[in-house]
Amino acid sequence: MVNTGGLALAVMAAGAAMLAWSRAALRVPRAGAARPGLPWLAVGALAAAGGLLVLGWRQAQGMPGLLGSRLGRLVMAAALVMLLAAGCAAWLRRRLASVPDGERPAWQRLEAMLTAALALLALVFGAAIWQLPGEAMAIDRWPFAWRYDPDLPVSPLSWRRLWAALAQTAGAAALLLAAPAASGRWRLACLAAAAALALAADWPRPQMLWTEANRSSYLRSPLPFSDANLLQGGRLYQAHCAACHGAAADGRGERAAALALWPSVLGPALFENRLEGDLHWRIAAGGRAPAGRPAMPAFGQTLDTQQIWQVLDYLRLRAYGTDGGAGMPAVPAPVVALDCRDGRAARLSGLRGLPLRVLAYAPQAPEEPQDPRLLSVALTRGGTSRPDADCVAAGADAWDAYALAAGVPPDELAGAQFMVDRRGWLRARRLPGAAPAWTSADNVCGPAGRMEDTTARGLGELLLAMDRAPVAIPDIRRPE
Secondary structure, three states: OOOOHHHHHHHHHHHHHHHHHHHHHOOOOOOOOOOOOOOOOOHHHHHHHHHHHHHHHHOOOOOOHHHHHHHHHHHHHHHHHHHHHHHHHHHHHHHOOOOOOOOHHHHHHHHHHHHHHHHHHHHHHHHHHHHHHHHHEEEOOOOOOOEEEOOOOOOOHHHHHHHHHHHHHHHHHHHHHHHHHHHHHHHHHHHHHHHHHHHHHOOOOOHHHHHEOOOOOOOOOOOOOEHHHHHHHHHHHHHHOOOHHHOOOOOOOOOOOOOOOOOOOHHHHHHHOOOOOHHHHHHHHHHEEEOEEEEEEEOEEEHHHHHHHHHHHHHHHHHHHHHHHOOOOOOOEOOOOOOEOOOOOEEEHHOOOOOOOEEEEOOOOOOOOOOOEEEEEEOOOOOOOOOOOHHHHHHHHHHHHHHHHHHHHHHHHOOOOEOOOOOOOEEEEOOOOOOOOOOOOOOOOOOEEEEOOOOOHHHHHHHHHHHOOOOOOOOOOOOO
């Protein structure tokens, strides 16, 4: 994946090339040596615009990131500068064909100065991209009322209508571009045919291809995925949501039977089928039953934005605990306070870059042997004895947060283990009381998501699998 530094260098390199072209064009005398070619400028600027859009697409995680994040908007602005340079070069080349020889140097100097101004603007955009913080990749707004949903079933008929409408529109655009080059009645014929094709395009209704969206659809929680935030989210959920959705988020709250619609089960399927931003908006804005009666009150006046994210992060970790995250987006490992014997970190997030094994320490059980390929973090829940581990998390909140990740009550967590990759994502777990096996939501534990080999050899295979298949989601959460 291209990082923001590489993307900034690409923008600045394109701007520097344009600046070099403009300087060379200004240095050539009015007569004698040939000037730098306008076609080369147009083709180079077009190629630069396309390359920047491709790199920005990869870095910003697709179209939502290009349109909705600060990084994406800067990339699109830089690409627009390149397109303007290409358009100006193409227009001037066409214009020079009808300009007397004596006037050409003035037009060429104008193009060189305009290209220099656009080059400087590109350099400014490149410098701005270079200085962007990590959270600039976060999508802060979505500008459309619809969005593409790969899980939305679309009929073949709708696809055929879409491709036919696109073909007609492309034909109309081609005729419009060709009209200025035609003369007399042929120009009118091109314009008339373009209008006819555009009007005849039979576009399918948006509901047939896209799903409804709002400006916050692609928002993601910016909060640290810490034990304090997760447990605060649990307390807020119990205070404001459990009466309808149930204390266990199973949709069986004490008020459920009296509601117009039965409350949703807030489990793994919720996060598999809905974007975090859509869920945040639904909690803040509320919902309505088909008959117009209120189905869920709007909590936007009761809970602030941070509190809603805390509730969603709590529900997300709880859903992971239900079945190990199958079908869900990746879940971070809860960040907890640490006491490391070499003093290398005070929080779990300070160990990024290293694979971790988080163990819920059981005093009566034999301790796991240390493995030099990873760091071990022991959860002790305030115990007095220190286990043989690289770091210890003694807080009760840390223990309770990982009990949510295991899907067990806190009193049954002892003996559980979790594998955390180098970027801080939960990748596998071993639950207490079950047949000893590592399980995962993806294939790091094998095609079936289960690895029976819990020896050092199996652990090595698991570590290699995590490194071969890293989680591609960018980390946009605020540092603690």
